[in-house]
Every structure is written in structure tokens, then in C-alpha cells.
Amino acid sequence: MSYFLLLVLGLSVIFIFNLFKRKNPKKTAPLPPGPKGLPFIGILHEFDAAHPHVYLRELAKGYGPLMSIKLGSRPAVVISSARVAKIALKNNDVVFSGRPPLVALRKYSYDGNDIAFSDYDQSWREMRKLSVIHLFSAKQVSSFLPIRREEVSRMIKGIMNKSESSEVINLSQAAFFLSNRIICRAGFGKELDEAGKRKFDEVFKETQVISVAFFFRDFFPSLSWIDNLTGTSSRLEKNLRDLDDFFQELIDDHLDPNRPESMRGDILDLLIKLKHEQAAAVPIEWENIKGILMNVFIAGTDTSAALIVWAMTALIKKPEVLKKAQEEVRNVVGSKGTVDEDDIQNLPYLKAIIKEALRLFPPAPLSLPRETIEKCTIDGTIDYKGHDFGFIPFGSGRRGCPGTNFGVATVELGLANLLYSFEWGLPHGMKEEDVDMEAAAGLASHRKNDLFLVAKSYI
Numbered sequence: 001m002s003y004f005l006l007l008v009l010g011l012s013v014i015f016i017f018n019l020f021k022r023k024n025p026k027k028t029a030p031l032p033p034g035p036k037g038l039p040f041i042g043i044l045h046e047f048d049a050a051h052p053h054v055y056l057r058e059l060a061k062g063y064g065p066l067m068s069i070k071l072g073s074r075p076a077v078v079i080s081s082a083r084v085a086k087i088a089l090k091n092n093d094v095v096f097s098g099r100p101p102l103v104a105l106r107k108y109s110y111d112g113n114d115i116a117f118s119d120y121d122q123s124w125r126e127m128r129k130l131s132v133i134h135l136f137s138a139k140q141v142s143s144f145l146p147i148r149r150e151e152v153s154r155m156i157k158g159i160m161n162k163s164e165s166s167e168v169i170n171l172s173q174a175a176f177f178l179s180n181r182i183i184c185r186a187g188f189g190k191e192l193d194e195a196g197k198r199k200f201d202e203v204f205k206e207t208q209v210i211s212v213a214f215f216f217r218d219f220f221p222s223l224s225w226i227d228n229l230t231g232t233s234s235r236l237e238k239n240l241r242d243l244d245d246f247f248q249e250l251i252d253d254h255l256d257p258n259r260p261e262s263m264r265g266d267i268l269d270l271l272i273k274l275k276h277e278q279a280a281a282v283p284i285e286w287e288n289i290k291g292i293l294m295n296v297f298i299a300g301t302d303t304s305a306a307l308i309v310w311a312m313t314a315l316i317k318k319p320e321v322l323k324k325a326q327e328e329v330r331n332v333v334g335s336k337g338t339v340d341e342d343d344i345q346n347l348p349y350l351k352a353i354i355k356e357a358l359r360l361f362p363p364a365p366l367s368l369p370r371e372t373i374e375k376c377t378i379d380g381t382i383d384y385k386g387h388d389f390g391f392i393p394f395g396s397g398r399r400g401c402p403g404t405n406f407g408v409a410t411v412e413l414g415l416a417n418l419l420y421s422f423e424w425g426l427p428h429g430m431k432e433e434d435v436d437m438e439a440a441a442g443l444a445s446h447r448k449n450d451l452f453l454v455a456k457s458y459i
């Protein structure tokens, strides 16, 4: 039998299956305490899909750090202490390295051929190894510095133009475009034209909706026909076709020997090169390449943008902290006019703000679902001193986020320049307490409402 496991740490939640290894295989380990729920549906009737991490944290307060629940036909377990998290994600790293084959995520992974949603198998090991060495290494991330620099400067100029004509700034949009342009240029070396951008936005927005949509097949396999009836399955298929067309076009562009210089050395170019060189112990198929591109878009764009916006939200509500952060960056950068990546190491207060934003508003509060690959008993006797598993915004262990450096580089440079370049305020008539903190449902936790601010140029 497989178990969902949900890990609630502060506000972080991770799904895992098959938690318990039995010391005596003949004896079944008892499930941890938890709400009984209703027959057949378990706790699905009261599950808060919009704020699952908040809902589970509240529930766990009553049942303790190891709690079992039922989501339809899926038994699940919730962990809500750093100690147990460490036992699961560090001491039993391999056991917890699977991902559950949830319908939408499995489809978006090109049937498990990507890195993020594939099973823990030989193909995953090879794709992960390639990506860590060639795509997301510190060297590769720093090779994208010119792209980050140009895109940050483009964002600052855009805000400057608007601020000169006293326009209110939609910071959510500015952060999304920044992160999206960096990902597009680093990913496939190409800027989309207006029509391409509109089409991409439309398709990508649908991906965000469908990737967290409720599929009966996940929780009630015998009722999977309802997904066809409600049209959820066909929406998923249509979105996949659109994405596949997009990726195929990019691949065709990159296979052209006369492709522009900007398409040389980007992530897709590297992947094609690795495929031709057969650089892995398993053949690299086009499905692997498309699956990895999908990961880069889904995992890379939203998370960094969300973090910038949450950090600015928190700062605008605390003007004294905002002021201190601006003083720091302006003292270090002086009259240079722009913050460079080299300056970031001299900005400990900025780094502390980003860390605090990650703690309070983790862009992936549900992390990515985990599945155990063999049974495992958590007995609570393992020493946990010296490690802080209460703070894992990028996950942990062998399935932890390989794009951490990439994401953090975007956030640091983007946020530092926003703080350096402008005095920030709220639109006329708004007070700090009017800024809402509501999050929208999704794989990445965004503000529900866009953040609008007023900017006055400092430089």
C-alpha cells in the first residue's frame, strides 16, 4: 500500500508516499494519529486546496508532528517537525527520493523523462547528473550574467519611464517579465516577438492552472472517467500539445546550423550537444530534452518572480526595514548607477531579507510531492542536533532544487537594483495595512493580487 506523506515545516509542505519501513516485515507498523475523515473521500471535503500548507499546519497542531490523513483512496502522512523532516530527507534520503505519478505532473514530465517529476531511476540519475554538471553549475549560472545584467537594466528602465510619467508600477508584472526573460534567453537564446509572447503567456498560464487542477484519477482511480466528463483531461492534452509545439519549434531552430549567436551555449543548445555526444550512460531522447525544458520553465520562472514580489510586499509594509536595506545598498554601490553581482557579497542585510522572505513566503510551500521507494519506519530515536531542517525552501537531499544558484542570482540582482534605483511608496490613499498578503493557489505561491507601487527615481 502506498502512503502520501505531507511534510509541514513552518509553512513548507512536501508530499511523500510509502513512508514506513517495517523492522519486522511480518508486523505492520501502525499509522500515526490523524483525523478519521469520511468514508471513501477521507478529508478531501474539507481540504483547503487554495492554502494547503496553512490548512495542514493547523491540522497538525492537533495531531502532532507525524499525522496520517486520507485523500480519497490515498493514505497520506504529514510531518511537521524539523526532527522528523531530517529523518525522512537526510537519514532516509534514498527511500524518500521518489515522486508520485500524479496525472498532470506525469504528463508534463513527458511521462517521467524529465528531472523534477520522474521516478527515482537510472534515467533520472543520469539527467540530474547532466543538469547539475552542465546546466545549473555555478560556472554555467555565472555565464548567464550578461543576460541577467541586461534584463535587470531593462526592468529598471521600464520602471523609470513609468515613474517619470507618474504611472503606478505593477511590480508583479515587472518581476514576472524579468524572471521569464532571463529563463527564455538562458533556456533557448531567443526573445519572443509580441505575438509569440502573448501565445507563450496564454499557454504558460494554462499550464499553471492545470498542473494543480484536481484529477479524480489521482484520488479515485475508479472515477477517472469524470476527468473526461469535466473536460479536465482534454484541457491537459491540449495544453501539452501547445507546449510540445513550442518546444519542437525551439528544437528545430537550434538544429539549424545557421542559427543566431544568441542560440549558442544556451540550455537547449547544451542539451542537444549532450544528446549528440551521447554524454550519459542512457541514451538522451528528445522527450528528456523537452521534459527538462519544461522543468526549467515551470520551476524557474514563477519561483524567482514570486520571491521578489513577496520580499517587496514585506518591505513596503515595514518602511524602516526598507530604508535600512536601501541605505546598505546605496552605501556599497555609491554613485555607480547600478548594482553589479560583485556588490551582492557586500550586502548582508539584503541577503538576510531574502532569507527571511524565503522563510515567511516560500515560493514552493508544498515543495514537490515525494514518494518513498521502499517501506520505512520513523522511530524518532535519531539524533538531529546541528542541522536546521525547519528551513528548507529549496527542498533537501538528492531531489533538492538543482536551480538554487540560478534562482537566487536572479532574485539578488533584481531586488538589489530595485532597492537601489527607486524610492518606493504606496499608491495614493493606501496605507501599509491595506496591502493584502493573500496567496493564490498554484505550484508556486504567488500573491493573489498584483502588487502595485509608486516609484521615484533615486539615480
Ligand code: HEM
Pocket: 115, 116, 117, 128, 295, 296, 299, 300, 301, 303, 304, 307, 362, 363, 364, 367, 368, 370, 392, 393, 394, 395, 396, 397, 398, 399, 400, 401, 402, 403, 404, 406, 407, 408, 411
Ligand atoms: C527561488 C527560486 C526557487 C525555489 C524556491 C525552488 C524550490 C524548489 C523546491 C522546494 C523543489 C523540490 C525539492 C525537493 O523535493 O526536495 C525544487 C525542485 C526543482 N527545482 Fe527549484 N526552486 C527555485 C528555482 C529553480 C530554478 C531557477 C530552476 C531551474 C532553472 C529550478 C529547477 C528545479 C528542478 C529541475 C527541480 C527538481 C529536482 C529533482 O526532482 O531532482 N528551480 N525547487
